[in-house]
Amino acid sequence: MSDCADYNLMLRRSTVLRLCVLFGSFFIGMLVVSGLSVWLKSLTLLTDWGEIIITSVAQCVVAFCLPAWLTAKFSGEDPFLFLGLRKSAPPKVYAAIIAVFLMSMPAMNLIIEWNASIKFPEWASGLEQTLRDWESSSAAVTDKIFGVYYLWELLINVLVVGLLTGFSEEMFFRGGLQTTLRESNVGKHAAVWLTALVFSAMHFQFFGFFPRLLMGVYFGYLLVWTGSIWPPIFAHALNNSVVVLVEWRGCDNDGMLSAVGLTGGMENTVLLVASFIGTVVIFTIFRKYFFEEVV
Numbered sequence: 001m002s003d004c005a006d007y008n009l010m011l012r013r014s015t016v017l018r019l020c021v022l023f024g025s026f027f028i029g030m031l032v033v034s035g036l037s038v039w040l041k042s043l044t045l046l047t048d049w050g051e052i053i054i055t056s057v058a059q060c061v062v063a064f065c066l067p068a069w070l071t072a073k074f075s076g077e078d079p080f081l082f083l084g085l086r087k088s089a090p091p092k093v094y095a096a097i098i099a100v101f102l103m104s105m106p107a108m109n110l111i112i113e114w115n116a117s118i119k120f121p122e123w124a125s126g127l128e129q130t131l132r133d134w135e136s137s138s139a140a141v142t143d144k145i146f147g148v149y150y151l152w153e154l155l156i157n158v159l160v161v162g163l164l165t166g167f168s169e170e171m172f173f174r175g176g177l178q179t180t181l182r183e184s185n186v187g188k189h190a191a192v193w194l195t196a197l198v199f200s201a202m203h204f205q206f207f208g209f210f211p212r213l214l215m216g217v218y219f220g221y222l223l224v225w226t227g228s229i230w231p232p233i234f235a236h237a238l239n240n241s242v243v244v245l246v247e248w249r250g251c252d253n254d255g256m257l258s259a260v261g262l263t264g265g266m267e268n269t270v271l272l273v274a275s276f277i278g279t280v281v282i283f284t285i286f287r288k289y290f291f292e293e294v295v
Contacts, residue, residue, distance in 0.1 A: 013075075015184040022071040022176050029063035048144045049153070056145075056160050060168035068176035075180075083175035084229030093226060096290035097235045100218075100282055101242075106268075106275035108211055115210045131206045138205060146247040157244045166237030173199045173216070174223045174232050182224075192220035215239070225291035 036058050040051045072079035080086045120128035145161060148154060173195055181191035196216030200209050219232035282290070 013183075015180060018071055018075060018180045019177075021074045022067050022172075022180065025067035025070050026063055026172070029066060030059070032062055033059045049148060052141060052145055053156060053160055057164065060160075060164045064168035064172040068171040071176045071180065082179060083171060084179070084223060084227065085175070087226070087228040087230075089226045089228045089231050092290055093231050094234055096282065096286075097222070097231060097238065100279065101235070101238055103275060103278040103282065106271050107279060108214075110272060111211045111214065112208070116207045118207065135205055135207055146244070148248070154244070154248050157248070158241050162241030162244050163237045166240050167233050169199070170219065170229055170233045170236050174219055175229050178220055178223060188224050192217055192224060195220055222291065225287070227292075231291075 033055060037051070037055045040046055040054060043051075046054070068083060069079055072082035075082055078086070145157060148157065177198060178191050178195040181194055182188050184191075186194065196213050196219075199216040199219075200212040203209075203212060205212070215236075219235055222231040222235060223229060
């Protein structure tokens with residue numbers, strides 16, 4: 001192998017350069033999406049919902065999927081293999097994901113409510129107000145997305161917010177970022193947790209940070225255990241789609257939903273304990289049966 005080929009191989013294996021490609025193309029993509037959003041706002045034919053949906057589709061494709069694909073191509077490997085798209089998972093994996101979603105719901109609700117109710121000390125009250133203002137701004141956009149009445153609008157919301165967002169975010173975070181970190185020297189567990197931290201932080205919602213962090217860790221380990229990106233995509237899309245469906249039923253955050261899952265009415269201690277224990281049992285005793293670990 002020539003010196004030039006050796007140098008090119010070294011560059012392609014550089015974690016720093018891979019991360020530069022991933023996040024550099026992400027920021028460029030977000031600039032493109034921002035420009036598109038400004039242009040769409042100038043049109044009088046679109047409703048707020050239509051503008052947000054079109055912008056969301058562009059963000060998913062240009063800011064999440066494309067950077068992950070470019071990072072895989074830069075790495076010099078088969079993009080489908082690098083991103084975990086080639087390997088499938090048996091039906092029992094998806095059945096277990098549904099079981100985990102249902103079993104963990106009460107426990108996750110408690111974590112959601114705890115995170116949402118965090119109070120800052122008096123000296124940091126200004127920071128708390130700023131963070132809550134960000135939450136309110138995000139909630140205003142969410143209300144415009146979910147404030148639809150027709151079945152065809154619901155179906156588009158499921159396709160975009162549920163399926164496409166779940167797919168694109170997993171491509172970027174688990175397929176692109178986590179794979180890049182895992183192929184460095186940080187180790188698979190650190191790669192999972194670091195990716196989950198970035199995943200949660202990039203949503204810019206502190207009062208939903210910890211449940212989203214745990215979800216990111218769960219998605220990350222699904223990739224580690226199965227070697228396939230499809231299980232975390234399914235889990236992510238399942239959560240998002242349920243949020244869309246329940247919001248369409250007219251339930252607000254105080255009654256049923258938060259930005260990351262179902263919430264509210266968790267006064268049954270037995271149900272909570274059963275949820276925690278059941279979730280732990282699935283991930284310990286039955287994990288190797290449902291999720292084939294890749295060593």
